[in-house]
Amino acid sequence: MTVRERLREKISAAFYRHGLLCASYPVPIILFTSASILACCYPLLRLPLPGTGPVEFTTRVRDYTVPSHEPQGDLGEQPDWYRGPPVAYIQPVLVKAAVSPWDSTLVPVDVFRSPLGRVFSLLEEIRNHVHDDGSGIRSLEALCLQVTDLLPGLRRMQRVLPEHGCLLVSPGNYWQNQRELFDSDPDLLKTVHQHEPKGLHTSATLRDLLFGVPVKHTGVSLYSRKRVVTYTITMVLGSYDARFLSSLRARLRQLHPSVNCSLREDHMVHVHFKEEIGMAELIPLVTTYIILFAYIYFSTRKIDMVKSKWGLALAAVVTVLSSLLMSVGLCTLFGLTPTLNGGEIFPYLVVVIGLENVLVLTKSVVSTPVDLEVKLRIAQGLSNESWSIMKNMATELCIILIGYFTLVPAIQEFCLFAVVGLVSDFFLQMFFFTTVLSIDIRRMELADLNRRLPAEAGMPLPKPGPLRPREAPPPPRPSPHTITLQTPAFRNLRLPKRLRVVYFLARTRLAQRFIMVGTVIWIGILAYTDPAGLRTYLAAQVSEQSPLGDGGAGGLPPHLGVAPVFPGPGGDPVGTLSVLPAPAEPTPLPENQSQGHHGAPGEGVPLVPQISWGAEDEEGWRRLSFRHWPSLFSYYNITLAKRYISILPVIPITLHLSPREAIETRHPQDTRHPPPPSLKTNDLPADLTLYKVAALGLAAGVLLVLLLFCLYRVLCSRNYGQNGVAHGRRRRGDLPCDDYGYSPPISEISPLLLCGHSMDIECLASDGMLLASCCLAGQIRVWDTQTGDCLTVIPKHGLRRSSSSGCWEQRDGWDAVGVAEPENLGGGTEPGGGVFDEGEGYPLRRRTTPRPALFENQPDLTPLIDTNFDSQPPSHLLLTPPRDGFDFGGLVEKAYLEHEPPSPGLTASYPSPLSGPPPQRRRSLGYIQPPAPQGQETPDWESAVWAMELRGNLIAAGRSNGKLELWDAVEGSLRCSNEDGVSGITALAFLNNRIVAARLDGSLDFFTVDINKPLGLLQYRGPPGRSNMPPSPCYSSEDVISCQLTRSVQCAHQKPITVLRAAAGRVVTGSQDHTVRVYRLEDSCCLFTLQGHSGGITAIYIDQTMVLASGGQDGAICLWDVLTGSRVSHVYGHRGDVTSLVCTTSCVISSGLDDLICIWDRSTGIKLYSIQQEVGCGASLGVISESLLVTGGQGCVSFWDLNFGDLLQTVYLGQSSDGQGVRQLVVLNNAAIVCDFGSELSLVYVPSVLEKLD
């Protein structure tokens, strides 16, 4: 054990030092690693590239013998597949035929009809050729490869391809090798074309097979420029007989001499075909790769809390891949040639080597304390995980070694690769990945520094540079769009399936990507399957363009071609052209001579098609697709996989036909073809068709675009993004939909603005039905959350004459709400509302006139509030006590306040009814005399309200001078106040009949609210969530309410208490002294002091289920068990303060100063996903239902689907939204949210939630 411990220590120390080294010299180490990777991969250059292309081997014809089956030792560079007889010998007979001299009387069909017709006589000759030497008579029948039936699936080729006999393929097969059929065929081209497959094809076509040369080179076309027809008669021989073949060759040469032909005839080429990958092999392969990618995906998804997730994931993958390459390279270096199929074992190698270590390293480094130096963090993280890494490594090596002793060669080889791969992977992890990680972490800290500064200054500047994209949540990526839902569908958040599919398609641009990928693959396949064709095509292009190639190309436009070709009768300048094999023989053929004579005098009129034999004809089969032979043989169910064929040297045949012969063989219908284009524009047709095609394509494209545009105009409504409010308001650059130029239509959800406060709103409190807000000016307003009416203003005297209390603003969709039980007072008030502004002829409020029915259910408070009796604002607004940053105010507001002229007004006493409330109001509110019962104290207007709570009809307000006041929410009267403390109340909790106040000096006061009436507040109302309607008062105004300090915990915390939450009979406080304390509400007893944060506590959440979560300035989130005081989980989620925390039954939602909203799994503490928000918002959070999250932003609130992290909707709060962030957000019970919005409140209903609850 001690040995183990010592070993462990040593390993840990070594890793620590190594981490320091890596983090100190990142660049040299990365350079060194790259160099070593490259060095190790260098031997790979010698390996052949993988592929299924055929392999060739050339031998001499002269001393050819069929190779034996047994390996014959070392025979030079004989490949190992060159054993045994080939599947077949291919003897191509390449025929080039032309009608010469070309006559202007000839029609285009003549170019190929008579040359093709010659194939039958040639076939006849070949078939009938008999070689007879002493040993016996040999004919083609005896030597050729006898084939049987075609494959059953190829019935349509039965008429064309030979069956039950010699495999002899030529263009004559189109006409069943019968001259009569050929002669009676009115349209040869049609016959040829009718066997072509429709659509795309990548393998050899029938036309290629029969003609034996690529289509382009056959010259069987009406627009052939060269007027030379080329085709091949392919003999497939089963056995090799040199004498027969040479006699056949001699015979054919004798019959049809090719003069200028100098093709080499002494080499035969053996072509070995690799195994074709069929479906059967492909499916498991694809499956393993899919599993591999899933593995990589799931692994790299776990990389978190780093600067660049993608970068690290890439580094991890690079580590694994290059370690594989290194292992293969090293193995090759030491003489082990890989025999396994690389593609097959690759996924397994990756899986064996694994990404685990990399992830473990990352996690360990990331979880080290953030405040350490980068070097130390890396070192510490490394040494933390050193033991487990070494242990895993040893285990894997052991397993692989066991595998090595299975003594199965394949497994041994695999194990060897795996061992070397593991070791090199370890090397790379230690050097490459660790260094990359250190660089990343350093970058992250720098970025953090940049972020932190503006955030701490209280004025978050817009971050320069592009916003980071949201980190991908595991479920489908959140849409960049704002998905706008119809109102009723909002509740369950599930769109119809088809819409979701469409959205998904649109979001991911799936169709486009598919098409793109498909195109790329198709191009790749084309390039891969027919590389020869492409090459020759390119070569042809080049040679056609260069003047040298023109000479070789033969048929030339006269104005260009005549001069070089016929400079004089004597010398042959063509010989100087390098492409042409020089026909330098002094004895040209008579035909050639005659051509020359014909051609020379009439300059440009007749053209002599030149038949030339070039090096490319020597092995003309190379220009064919490499699947040419496999497909030919596969028609007869003969596979060439892992076998080879031998291709014998080609027999060239040159045919010159006279025009007379061509005319004789004409079919009567041939002349109906259009006359040949004039010679001068000889090269035009091709170009013309090109232009035609281009023009047509262009026209079709334009037409298509127009059509689509019309369709779009017809189908889509034209006012996307134009309805509703001005477009400019949405023009903010960070609006996600702007990337696509699409702004969503404004939905039914529209905020209701509650204006009335003259300054920014500081405190918000709600118990569901009533909403109390307090602004910086000290004014408390009580609102009805159902209708948005202002019920009460405390103090009653208006601050400003023009303060538009009771004003409400309404957007569309609000009309239907609020008509409930009508009261009988409406008739009287409504007309009065307009008359009340006596003094200055204050304009009529717009709400008073039009719809009387709307306000009947509410007491009309207009006269109470909106009178202008008091033109002097209150005097002493001393709002300058020292405040803490954590509190609600910001620097801006302070500055703003100090610049405001202090409003002179009543310092005073009881809010005297300067303008007596009109009788209507009294009737509506009930009788509120006497306003001052015993114990009534004077309200304090001098100090600011720092904390406020609302329960029932009571508003508890904590002031900066330590005073606690209880107000009647409906009547606006001060019910009691307590001045036991002097330090400012920073936070309040009001639960049942108890009030807990946290003070600036860190003390905690417990108050009890006593109502001397049996049916009091507590009994009447349920738990805080279940409030009653405001019209039924909880206590009558006669009740005497007293508020007594029951206990004061003097030193609850060393430092100011920042957060105070109460639920489930517990009071939880968080302070800047890094601790959280839990108190029992009944007896004010401190149950636990929870330690675990390394920074001040900034956010606490506790709910009825006793779940306690706390977040601190260190960015950590702790989940606690309130019953035992133990820490359930501890995660680092944010870089910077955690600003707010909410829990649902399954997850924890946190937001931080880094503008990130993280969603954590509550039971495991695993981060599910995170949402990157705009800069400077995201401090306010709310959960409406289990799956609906609300966040506040810059002038807007956003709704998110918690299950998937999708942005559902963004609701804009006002016209002038810029710059005003939502700082507080309260979710009401009736599925509405209230957020502060500068000096206004915004009430946003989530309509369908409301429906569901009703």
Add this chain to the structure above:
Amino acid sequence: MASTATTPSRGPYIAVITNRNTNLGIRGFMLFSIGVFLALVLNLLQVQRNVTLFPPDVISSIFSSAWWVPPCCGTASAMIGLLYPCIDSRLGEPHKFKREWSSVMRCVAVFVGINHASAKVDFANNVQLSLTLAALSIGLWWTFDRSRSGFGLGVVIALLATLSTQLLVYNGVFQYTSPDFLYIRSWLPCIFFAGVITMGNIGRQLALYECKRMSGKTHQD
């Protein structure tokens, strides 16, 4: 109007998920389809490669085996995948080892690799093949499972499956190309064992989601 009760409001989707029976059904179906897919693919692996180049029926070679084999494999894998978490909860020892999808994927890949090896690698004799596969299977269990219950269940199910296969073969319903040991291919138990471990791993991982939801719910209650 006095209905502002804060009922725990969860979306219908979540409700469906939390519904125990439906959840069981979904898990079973997923396991079933995984099993069918793996059966098809692995069967294809076993198909020898001397198929012609233009096989007229490529697709039919996928279904070259009897039609009822993939559904049987699917059903068996569904049962195994549901059985494993169930036994875990019964025994009261929840499986804690490497509960991540990446690990599960690795396990599946190793399983496919074992099959691949058994199909493609030429072994000298069958004893060697069987021993190698046995070692690989045990290694699979050690790497990804390491629970006693998993091992026991795997062995039992592998033996049962081998027995039933042998019965089938004995009755002539099913036939091997080359049985090497008592009408049966001797490496079959190892493959079965590895498959059981793999499916159990997947089943546990799937059950993890339900566990989370259920625990959240009970916690709330």
